[in-house]
Amino acid sequence: MTDNTHRPVHALEAEQAVIDTERLIDVFRSTCCADWTREDIANDKLLRFAQTYLLMAHAKYRPAAPSDGFGNIQLSIEEYNDEGRL
Numbered sequence: 001m002t003d004n005t006h007r008p009v010h011a012l013e014a015e016q017a018v019i020d021t022e023r024l025i026d027v028f029r030s031t032c033c034a035d036w037t038r039e040d041i042a043n044d045k046l047l048r049f050a051q052t053y054l055l056m057a058h059a060k061y062r063p064a065a066p067s068d069g070f071g072n073i074q075l076s077i078e079e080y081n082d083e084g085r086l
Contacts, residue, residue, distance in 0.1 A: 013058070020054045021047070 028041045
């Protein structure tokens, strides 16, 4: 096991970002992007969004969402059952 007690926080964050990116690329390659090169995936906007959300998750940050402030959106039973609305 690596001792991270003397490493700067930014170095740990950078290392985690690299690990996350590698995982995301592997996930992308198991989907419709299987024919893409690693470079194509690394340069795709969708990967950038995924990386951003992972960075926010590691920082315990949740983007603001409508409703109660905890990230859920409440619908009435009628709204939930309306497939055209969803």
